[in-house]
Amino acid sequence: MAGNRQAARLRDLLARGEFILAPGIYDGISARVADRMGFPALYMTGYGATASMLGLPDAGLATYSDMLGRAEMICSVIETPLIADADTGYGGLLNVQRTIRGYEAAGVAAIQIEDQEMPKKCGHTPGRRVVPAEEMAVKLRVAADARRHEETLIVARTDARTALGLDEALRRARLYEEAGADIIFVESPESEAELERIGREVSKPLLANMVEFGKTPRAEVDRLKKWGFDLAIYPVLGLTVAAEAMRQSFAHLKEAGTSVGDPAPQYDDIHGLMGFGEVWDFEKRWAT
Template sequence: MLYATTTPEQKRAHLRRILTPGAGRQFPGTFTPLSAPLIQEKGFDGLYVSGAVLANELGLPDIGLTTLTEVAHRAGQIARMSDLPTIADADTGFGEPMNVARTIHELENAGLAGCHIEDQVNPKRCGHLDGKATVDTETATKRIRAAAQARRDENFLIMARTDLRAAEGLDAAVERAQALVAAGADAIFPEAMKDLSEFEAMCSAVDVPVLANMTEFGKSELFTREQLAAAGVALIIYPVTSLRSAMGAIERTLDTIAAQGTQEPAVQEMMTRARLYELVDYEAYSSFDAGVFDFDVPERFTDQGAQG
């Protein structure tokens, strides 16, 4: 009720314990606090908040238009609703090294367990599009060094993302990853890997956990958890899956209403009133200190009666 039962510090320590090479920990992406307890209930290891998804939710493309305030606020709303650790996409750190330092403070304050900062030129673009531009190694390492020095909780995870693979090849990406680890990165996010052998090469080249991005319609094949774990991957994200699933369902239901004049044929595919009330823990709020704050739960979680 209201918030997770574990503190941000406990979540960060837990994240450190579970991120080991070959663990293949699964972090579904989410853009709404409502899905956070659902992801936890399904037995996943953590939550991921994609910068692209937050931009898209605002009706914007993923080209660096969102602000630190917007990202920290929404990511914090999501993190508070689950006992799982939440990792946020911090794009290029929202500015120069001093801005990167402030970004880390704001994300710590918001209750995040970690974030990743990338080596693209700002404004950035989606990691699975062509034409990306990356900064030089000195600039990239300054961002990570600033992030590592700024954190106040030693367990807050500083992950470095490199987009160098697309433009300069695997060897260049590996070399960049090693430099980022030397600068203080706790984990590496190699974007747009071509196949499992490239994940294996990256995992072998660094002595920190490696992330695999399993985004649909991207450069990488959608490998299974078992395949990625065998390659040495510690963490797997599914950044846009929930948004694409939700928007697909919304579009299909709108088509049904437009074509048939009612949503009735689509109701069987919807989450029921009872299930929604369960997710938001309606009953706990109803019973909390009834002498001060009390109301009845309509129909005791049934899906009969008035709709709303």
């Protein structure tokens, strides 16, 4: 099973102490572009998936079926291990079991669930509320037990920092470690000092969210490694860059009445990126 092999590959990289740098992907094009770049992992962002599927904010509006379908599509066009956002697990304990098994079957290597109340909200927006820590710990035990392959990784995210403070977020991180999470994700710390403290107090592999326009200061890989982090995701980097490039191109088209002289760069091998070469080879082989 491809997802099983990719999960084993991701586990091996973490065990060997290799830092995992994972750009955010959200659709087939972003997946294909990133897959060609040689990253150790990719990250399916809930923000980007919701925006690209529905044109709506990441506010609990994408369903389990929406996100599973997006994960299945992405896994079908990449070879790189995928870390995928699964929100809160989409409900109670049975929902969590179904989510883990569905994502795992789709080929996801590492599945992220968070301790927000439903409907969840984007991690760097106001008004987030979290469930009791012990309730989330049970979810994580269910998630670990639901795996059909021991290689599949469970990422536990806590959103407690914003509403309840860093001490509570770290208490939850330790509880989630004990509950069976393989990777810990403390969302939206607000200073470099907080990042350093998280690195000191979390013992399992630790994920940093280097989100554009967020609450957390962005730091380069060398400093994240020094502070004790093992993974870094850049969930909306590709999305924001693509949106701005489109805005520039469309503005030029409206003003100039032509695409000639467009200031935005063009991807000059879009046919190759999308796999048209394979289509043409197939047609030549089976031409009558």
